[in-house]
Structure formats: C-alpha cells, structure tokens
Amino acid sequence: MIPASLYLHIPFCRIKCSYCAFNTYINLDNLIEPFVKALIREIQIVGESQPEQLLHTIYIGGGTPSLLSVEQISQILSAINRYFRLTADAEISMESNPADLTPEYVKLVRSLGVNRLSIGMQSANEAELELFARRHDLQAVIRAVDAARRGGFDNLNLDLIYGIPNQTLANWEKSLEVLLNLEPEHVSLYALGLEDGTSLKNWVDNGKVPSPDDDLAADMYDMATDMLGSAGLDQYEISNWAKAGLECRHNLQYWRNLPYPGVGPGAHGYANGVRYSTILSPHRYIKAMTESKQTFDFPRTPATDQATVVDRDNEIAETLIMGLRLTQEGIDRVTFKRRFGEDLLDIHPDVIQRYRSHGLLYVDDQVVKITQQGRLLSNMIFRDLV
Ligand code: SF4
Known part of the structure; x- marks a missing residue:
C-alpha cells in the first residue's frame, strides 16, 4: 500500500486577512473545543475504515492551527497515532501565525512530535503587513523564528507574498533579504491573487488601492529565483524552494498525485480513487460528526460534502x-x-x-x-x- 499523507484543516483565525479567501472563520473560538472532538471523531472514522493505512506525512493547516492549545494539538496527534500507523520518520508540519509563537508554546509543540513549522511571514514591509491586516509585525516574525530555533525546530518554512499593490522591486528585494537572514530551510512564495469576497479585492475594485502589476510580479519572481538560488535554496516546484533533502514531503504527495485523506471543515482529499471535500461550515461539520451514525466507505465520512470518482x-x-x-x-x-x-x-x-x-x-x-x-x-x- 502506498503511504498516504493526512491533511487536517483548522478553520479558525483571530483576524481575517484582507487577501484571504480560505475557508476560515473569526469570532468562533467557542467552537474550538467541540471542533477538536469532532475532528478526532473524523480521524477515527477515516483510520478505522482503512486500518492498514500507513501515513508518512501529516499537515496541520488552516486557518491558524497555532490558535489551538498545546493540549488540543496533543489530543489530535494522539488520535492520529491511535488510528493510523505512522512511518518512523513521518514529517509532521504545522502552520502558524508568528504572533502565537511564544517560546513556551513552540517548545511544547515540538515535544509533541511536530517537526516542521510553517510561519506565515508574508512580507518584511510594515505597510504591506498593514494592508494585509496581518496581526503581526516584522519583529514578531523575527521573535517567532528565534523561538522556533530555541524550541528545537530545524525545519522551518517561511511564506512571502509578491505582486502586492504599491510594492516596489526594492521593497521585494528587502523582504527577500530579511527572509534569507532568518535562514529558513524552506520557502514558499505566492503571487497575490485578488479573490472574490475579500476586502483587498473590494478596495481594488473601488479604486482605494491600485491593482497589482502582473509584469512587475513576473520581475519579482525572477529576482526571487536568483536570490534564493544564490542562497543555496533549490527550487523544486514553481512556488517552492528548499535546502537539499528538506522539500516538503506532504506537498510532494499532492504534486505526485498520491493519496492524501483530508479531515476538518473545508478540507480537500484524494484517496481510494475519490477526490472529495468536506462541509465548509464549522457548525455543520461539528453537527455532522457528532450526530451521524451512518457508516461510510473510505475515504468518505459524515462530513463529506462533494465526492467524485476520478476516472x-x-x-x-x-x-x-x-x-x-x-x-x-x-x-x-x-x-x-x-x-x-x-x-x-x-x-x-x-x-x-x-x-x-x-x-x-x-x-x-x-x-x-x-x-x-x-x-x-x-x-x-x-x-x-x-
Ligand atoms: S491567517 Fe491565514 S488563513 Fe487566517 S485569515 Fe489570514 S491568510 Fe487567511
């Protein structure tokens, strides 16, 4: 059996960033506790319906997984260990907001077995972070990376966004320089997209913010390719760079079109020849996982919303x-x-x-x-x- 990768979607954030169209919700902290119980139930259903399934990567994404307490992350990882077999060297990644990464929190998360931390940096420019309504500044990113290193993480990913309204090549170069000084093992770069329903798209449509410049964004991409390559980070995917041997194994699973069950509200999954997504709403997700007594064929669960058999x-x-x-x-x-x-x-x-x-x-x-x-x-x- 091909080793699978498990994706977990944590659909909570403290603030909605202006560019974000992910399935994530603010002001629902009261749902986090019942959500964790529902997620553990879904992990159990998926694991029990495929008892021999071996996992070689786990990715806790979102949303903002670092809003979960250490105890909640521990419960989730214990459930995965109970209902799946894990390879000895499984990659366990977690996304995080720099503002949440206190030294104590990072150290405890590392002690639970999380061995790859992705820190949402997005920019080193304070005006760009403000435009994005990020809830951290550059100093918080620097403190977070320092805390992660001291807490024992030797595999860090930093994200940056380029093609931002009013961003200049000089600003972009500065963001890349700051990022490289932090010496991440892995870098993901995203071209800014204006997604329907986001504040940023509304501001651009109303003329409050200039449109991103596609030609300039292409120049930024070229600049990044040169700078990251010169710093010893190899490009292995269109938007991703890593030190040799530290490519994100979880994302490689997607790009190799290999199985990855997905759990949590709005998760996407592909397993057993079925591509599927789960219920978006955390309320409805919790209700489905709590109340349904029906049985489902792997990889479906009571939270499955859309499912297509891939021919x-x-x-x-x-x-x-x-x-x-x-x-x-x-x-x-x-x-x-x-x-x-x-x-x-x-x-x-x-x-x-x-x-x-x-x-x-x-x-x-x-x-x-x-x-x-x-x-x-x-x-x-x-x-x-x-
Ligand atoms: S922290 Fe991430 S998931 Fe949450 S709103 Fe911002 S971009 Fe979206």
Missing part, C-alpha cells in the same frame, strides 16, 4: 498538471508507465513534441519536465495537456 483520463490529466509543477523532478516516465500502463509520450505525442521543440519542455528517456522558460507559460502547457 483514468482525469487521473492522467491531474498527474501531468501536478507533476509538471515539480521543476526538478518533473514526471518520471517509468513510474508513469507503471501506474497507467502507457508511456506519457504515447498519450500526448503532438503537444509534448511541440513544446519540446520550443524549449518549454525537457524530455529524455527518464523524465518529462518543464524548462525555466516554460515556467512562465506553464498555464498554457497545462491547458494543452488536458
């Missing part, structure tokens, strides 16, 4: 799109053939040949992968491959 054509398309995001690894042709019974080049001979001849795809006997030039046109390549 072979879609599985191939998803494997291609996600695999091509892996800039170094690409798609291994032997693994692909073992999985689908056909060589990738026989499935899409014309498209692959066309992009190869334009220098946008690299092809040899082992792999098909996107080139540096192809990264800028990746969406067009993905479209043609499906």
Whole structure:
C-alpha cells in the first residue's frame, strides 16, 4: 500500500486577512473545543475504515492551527497515532501565525512530535503587513523564528507574498533579504491573487488601492529565483524552494498525485480513487460528526460534502498538471508507465513534441519536465495537456 499523507484543516483565525479567501472563520473560538472532538471523531472514522493505512506525512493547516492549545494539538496527534500507523520518520508540519509563537508554546509543540513549522511571514514591509491586516509585525516574525530555533525546530518554512499593490522591486528585494537572514530551510512564495469576497479585492475594485502589476510580479519572481538560488535554496516546484533533502514531503504527495485523506471543515482529499471535500461550515461539520451514525466507505465520512470518482483520463490529466509543477523532478516516465500502463509520450505525442521543440519542455528517456522558460507559460502547457 502506498503511504498516504493526512491533511487536517483548522478553520479558525483571530483576524481575517484582507487577501484571504480560505475557508476560515473569526469570532468562533467557542467552537474550538467541540471542533477538536469532532475532528478526532473524523480521524477515527477515516483510520478505522482503512486500518492498514500507513501515513508518512501529516499537515496541520488552516486557518491558524497555532490558535489551538498545546493540549488540543496533543489530543489530535494522539488520535492520529491511535488510528493510523505512522512511518518512523513521518514529517509532521504545522502552520502558524508568528504572533502565537511564544517560546513556551513552540517548545511544547515540538515535544509533541511536530517537526516542521510553517510561519506565515508574508512580507518584511510594515505597510504591506498593514494592508494585509496581518496581526503581526516584522519583529514578531523575527521573535517567532528565534523561538522556533530555541524550541528545537530545524525545519522551518517561511511564506512571502509578491505582486502586492504599491510594492516596489526594492521593497521585494528587502523582504527577500530579511527572509534569507532568518535562514529558513524552506520557502514558499505566492503571487497575490485578488479573490472574490475579500476586502483587498473590494478596495481594488473601488479604486482605494491600485491593482497589482502582473509584469512587475513576473520581475519579482525572477529576482526571487536568483536570490534564493544564490542562497543555496533549490527550487523544486514553481512556488517552492528548499535546502537539499528538506522539500516538503506532504506537498510532494499532492504534486505526485498520491493519496492524501483530508479531515476538518473545508478540507480537500484524494484517496481510494475519490477526490472529495468536506462541509465548509464549522457548525455543520461539528453537527455532522457528532450526530451521524451512518457508516461510510473510505475515504468518505459524515462530513463529506462533494465526492467524485476520478476516472483514468482525469487521473492522467491531474498527474501531468501536478507533476509538471515539480521543476526538478518533473514526471518520471517509468513510474508513469507503471501506474497507467502507457508511456506519457504515447498519450500526448503532438503537444509534448511541440513544446519540446520550443524549449518549454525537457524530455529524455527518464523524465518529462518543464524548462525555466516554460515556467512562465506553464498555464498554457497545462491547458494543452488536458
Ligand atoms: S491567517 Fe491565514 S488563513 Fe487566517 S485569515 Fe489570514 S491568510 Fe487567511
């Protein structure tokens, strides 16, 4: 059985950031306790319906998982250990807001077995953090990284956002410099997207804030690629860089299109050939997990909202799109053939040949992968491959 990755969605935040369209809620702290109970019930159902399932990564995301107490995180991890088998070297990641990371909290979370901490830095520029309505400043990020190091974390991820209204190349360079001085093992960079329903999109639509500049964002991406590469961080995915051997194994599971059950409100999952999502509302999630006595086939639970059986054509398309995001690894042709019974080049001979001849795809006997030039046109390549 292929080792799986477990995603847990913690849908609570203290403040809604201006750009955020994630499934997360503020002012629902009174639901955290019943939510943890419901989540443990869902972990139990998923684990018991697939008793031999081995997990090699766990990702506690959100939302803001660092709003949970140490005791609540301990209860959740104990439940996972009770209902799943974990590999000895399982990667256990947790997302966090720098404002929550006191030395005591970080040390205790590390002692529970969390061995990879993702800290939402987003920017080193105070005006940009204010525009985002982040509840931390740069000093809080610096203190959080220091606390994490002292607390025993040797695998830290820092996130930054680029393409921000009013952001200059000089501001971006400064954010990257500050980030590199913090010496993270892993970096994720996100181009700012204006999502419907967010404050930031409303401000842009109403002319209160200028639109992000796509050309400038492309220059920022190039600058980041140079600076991170020079600092010894290897790009292994379109938006992710890591020191050698410290690529995020959980996210690699997504990009290799391998199974990842998802639990918690609004979680997405893919397991047993089914792609699915859970109920968005924490209220309804808790009710479903507390009241339902029905039994469900793995990976479904009482919290499952949408579920689609992925047919072979879609599985191939998803494997291609996600695999091509892996800039170094690409798609291994032997693994692909073992999985689908056909060589990738026989499935899409014309498209692959066309992009190869334009220098946008690299092809040899082992792999098909996107080139540096192809990264800028990746969406067009993905479209043609499906
Ligand atoms: S902390 Fe993260 S999940 Fe919460 S509102 Fe901000 S961006 Fe969204």
